[in-house]
Amino acid sequence: MRKAAAPILAAAALLAASGPVLARPAGDDGARARAIGANDVAGAQAALAAHADPNQPQAYGASPLALAVDTQNPAMVAALLAAGAKPNTADVEGITPLALACELGEPAIVTQLLDAHAGVKATAPDGTTPLAVCARFGAADAVARMLAMGARADAADARGQTPLMWAASAGKTDTIALLLKAGAGINRVSAGGFTPLFFAIKSGVPAATEALIAAGADTARRGPENTSAAQLALYQKNYAAAAMLVERGADLAERDRNGNQPLHAAAAGGDTALVALLLARGADANGLTGPSRITWVTEANFGVPPPPVPPTPPLLSAAEAGHAAVMKLLVDAGAQPGFVADNGANVVIAAARGGSAAALAYALTLAPDVNVADANGDTPLHWLLFSGSKPELGAMLRILAAHGARADIQDKRGITAAQIADGGLSEVKALFDAAFAVGAMKGGAGKEAASEKGAGLAVAAQGTRPDAAQTPRL
DSSP states (O other), X not given: OOOSHHHHHHHHHHHHHTOOOSOOOTTOHHHHHHHHHTTOHHHHHHHHHTTOOTTOOOTTSOOHHHHHHHHTOHHHHHHHHHTTOOTTOOOTTSOOHHHHHHHHXXXXXXXXXXXXXXXXXXXXTTOOOHHHHHHHHSOHXXXXXXXXXXXXXXXXXXXXXXXXXXHHHTTOHHHHHHHHHTTXXXXXXXXXXXXXXXXXXXXXXXXXXXXXXXXXXXXXXXXXXXXXXXXXXXXXXXXXXXXXXXXXXXXXXXXXXTSOOHHHHHHHHTXXXXXXXXXXXXXXXXXXXXXXXXXOOOGGGTTOOOOOOOOOOHHHHHHHHTOHHHHHHHHHTTOOTTOOOTTSXXXXXXXXXSSXXXXXXXXXHHSOOXXXXXXXXXXXXXXXXXTOOOTTHHHXXXXXXXXXXXXXXXXXXXXXXXXXXXXXXXXXXXXXXXXXXXXXXXXXXXXXXXXXXXXXXXXXXXXXXXXOOOOOOO
């Protein structure tokens, strides 16, 4: 829904620029408009008392009452209504003062308009009703009053979205209860394929999800791309909602469009309560991700998908995300610490890609080889320096150094970690130099090689991971 604020301010600026008004004849609508735009209640009352028209719209179609609503000043709205402003005059976009008031949110103004018998059944050109707008932005008591005045609880807009969906999208539990009591369909499906439950999950308010589930929402309903409610909750990082759905029988082995099972997504998110619940419900601590079902056509990738993510267990997902507590939960539940992915990554390499010193330290207790290399010959130290500056970089470098990490190992491109540090950001180089005895590791030959590979090192130092398997973004 559009807001009137921008055109109001623009109009006020134009009026101000026109110069001082030497005489204000009776019925000066310009004086009325200027007073409303300036939120000058006394000035507006004076203009209206001098017979300014309370219903003459501005050139761009906004009514004086809509301008008054936009001030969010109940006294200004009262002045217009007292002068005879019509509460149901829509602007050129079909928006009524009541719908605008519901969007902007001042409860007293909504009440004033309802007292003036503003139409609760009016619809915008796209079918949106004031009730739907108020269900998302307004107070529950205003929704209750609109319902009592005859507003349809289940009226859908052009997108098939009902007031219940609007309320759920904002997590408004009181309004959800009112609409359900008034007969709103709890399992209606929007044109986009979503039920109110999906909107509640998207809101990020767990209580909204809980309210709909308790009222009988279909938790087995699928959305677009065959997305389950539990998968949507994990996409949205609404872990409390995900837990509710797990407790109600969500499929723990099914893979989402990214190839993740619920435990992978929870492990990457770091929610220990959800991870513990999933493990207690029988999720496989060693389950592997599957291939992504996403078709990559974005400009950022020039239409070329990133390298496929090899089958990966939750332990590596947690390590790469830097969640040491989750890693420990998984190991206690039987996760295999010695797992090596098809690209040669193990738990230490995964932790080096992340940003947590605690996760890296714990990973080294599980797989003590600090100089392990992946299929490209990159060691944990390579990966840590590829990632560039991060808050715990110094601590992570010190951990690798203390465990005997070598900075002179060449990967398959012939590049050492020391050379990456030389070609990187000055702050990264300073932290590296502080953690390692650099003189013994970077001889003249190494520096010449670094110079020859300058372009490649510059890319690496800025955070590009060569041939890295990257998880697709939602």
